[in-house]
Amino acid sequence: MDTIASLFSFITTPVSWVIVQFHKVYGALFGDDSGWAWGLSIVSLVVLIRICLIPLFVKQIKSTRNMQVLQPKMKAIQERYKNDKQRQSEEMMKLYKETGTNPLSSCLPILAQSPFFFALYHVLSSIASGKKIGAINQDLLDSARQAHIFGAPLAAKFTDSVEKVTSLDASLTDVRIVTAIMIVLMSASQFFTQRQLMTKNVDLTVKTPYMQQQKMLMYIFPVIFAVMGINFPVGVLVYWLTTNVWTMGQQMYVINQNPTPGSKAQDAYLQRVLKSVTSHGEVRGRTRRKMVKAIVAKGSDRNDIERKFITGLGKLGLAAQEDGTVAKSETAAADAEGGQAHKRQQPKRQTKAKRQTTGHATAGAKDTESAAAGSKTSLEKQDAPQDSKPKSAGKPASGSSRQAKSGQRKGPQRPKHPSKK
Structure with a gap:
């Protein structure tokens, strides 16, 4: 904990100062020692941080749009190097570099607020330990230790012992029930946020590594928060649940007002x-x-x-x-x-038995037509008039049936000139 405190000491004091300023406002309404005053101070801290992160969120949206524009090229790379995964990955990274697209941009808001998260965690841990930190003096420390949300102290954790929870004037059952509900809500909101991104705001006609990344995050992040949540103080759970709800609402607004093409x-x-x-x-x-x-x-x-x-x-x-x-x-x-009128109508597919029946019927019809045609030909031959003149039995006419020799014309020959006899 001391190592974490030293790493985030540059931000611990500003975070504690912001909480104190909000506490002055809400303390005047609900009382200085009220859990609502301290809880709403943490919620207001989240809102302030997320407002400051809106430019990063806009950058995230633009990067997501660039990923959608690149999807046809990415699909072409996949088809071209479908048998060479290493070359496929190299070409993908080259495309990202040429277009200035970062597939990990969806993690930017989380990474940006991580310092505030650890600073708040350290502030609440110091309150639980009875240590002054940043802008929180002894009077504020005593007030924060007395603050409860639904019977659970802000500094209590799911894994705390009975003795520690008792020192904070609370029961272990209340602490575990409240923290368990908040952990479930925190994980569920994270899962729903990723799920609505995958099911509503992604072009599903193209399979890309970006989609695989989002699908993986959809299942991994809720599990991570659920495992880590049992070690979070109630105040940190309030912080993280609030930021998840903010992200979910912000994403719903973007999906409804500026959806991804093809989704x-x-x-x-x-x-x-x-x-x-x-x-x-x-x-x-x-x-x-x-x-x-x-x-x-x-x-x-x-x-x-x-x-x-x-x-x-x-x-x-x-x-x-x-x-x-x-x-x-x-x-x-x-x-x-x-x-609409020229839209092609696809014929209905027939069953095998029906196709065979249709084939037999067609073959029978063809046989009937052939028999009818043969009968008609026979009748025509019978009705045809016979030639009354018998054919001559002599030799055939010259040039009519004999084949002409090579180099001679067919038919009757022209008589030669007398001088050439």
């Missing part, structure tokens, strides 16, 4: 835009117009979801414009109707 979230978003256009006859909102503008700029590179949206506008007699608005267009409506 289920984009399909749902464009359906909402289409419904709004149907009701109002225009694209409302700057964000929506920006999205439509980006789709128009793609041209033939649109994905299936975006083409479906453009077709839906055409059925309404509207066409998307370059500035993100829509305008009436008879051509768009005709193209949409024509594309």
Whole structure:
């Protein structure tokens, strides 16, 4: 603990000072020794830190978009080197370097708030040990030790002994129940955050290492938090649960307002835009117009979801414009109707027995047609008039049936000139 304190001493004092300032505000409302005053001070610290991390979150979103743009190239690399995993990884890293994309950018907010997390952990541990730290003097230390949240002291942990919990004026049962519930909520919120990212905001048509990384984090992070949570003080659990809920809400907002191209979230978003256009006859909102503008700029590179949206506008007699608005267009409506009319219908697949029955019936029909054709030919020969003149039994006419010799013309020969006899 002393080693950690020395590593994060540069931030321990600012964190403790911020908690004290928030405690002054909430202490005036709930009382200085109230668990709500100290708990809300920690929640406010989380909110302040996450607001400061918004630029990093924006960078994370941009990096995620770059990953989506690179997915066709990544798929081509996978297909080209599918039998050579090492070369495939080398080409992927080369592509990341050329485009300035970092596949680990999703971890930036967690890494950035890690120093604050360890600083808060050390502050709460010092409170549990009865030691002054940073801006927390003796009076504030005594007040924090008396603060309870649902019967559990801020500095108590799941693994604490009965003697230690008793020294904090609490029961071991209350501490373990409260900490267990908070650990479960913390892990569940982390899992849900990663799951909604994987199921709603990822282009599932392309399999990339980025997707494998996110899928791995979806299962690993909740387990890590659950294992580590039993050693976290209640105050740290409040901190981490709050930051997980913030991340979940922030991500839900981004998924609903700026979904990844080709994802289920984009399909749902464009359906909402289409419904709004149907009701109002225009694209409302700057964000929506920006999205439509980006789709128009793609041209033939649109994905299936975006083409479906453009077709839906055409059925309404509207066409998307370059500035993100829509305008009436008879051509768009005709193209949409024509594309729907010429849509290829796939024949239903027949069973083996039905195919055999159809084959036998076809063969029988062909045999019947052949027999009928033969009978008709025989009747025609019988009804044909016989030639009354008998054929001559003599030699055939010259040049009519004999083959001409090589170099001579067929048919009757022209008589030679008298002078050449």
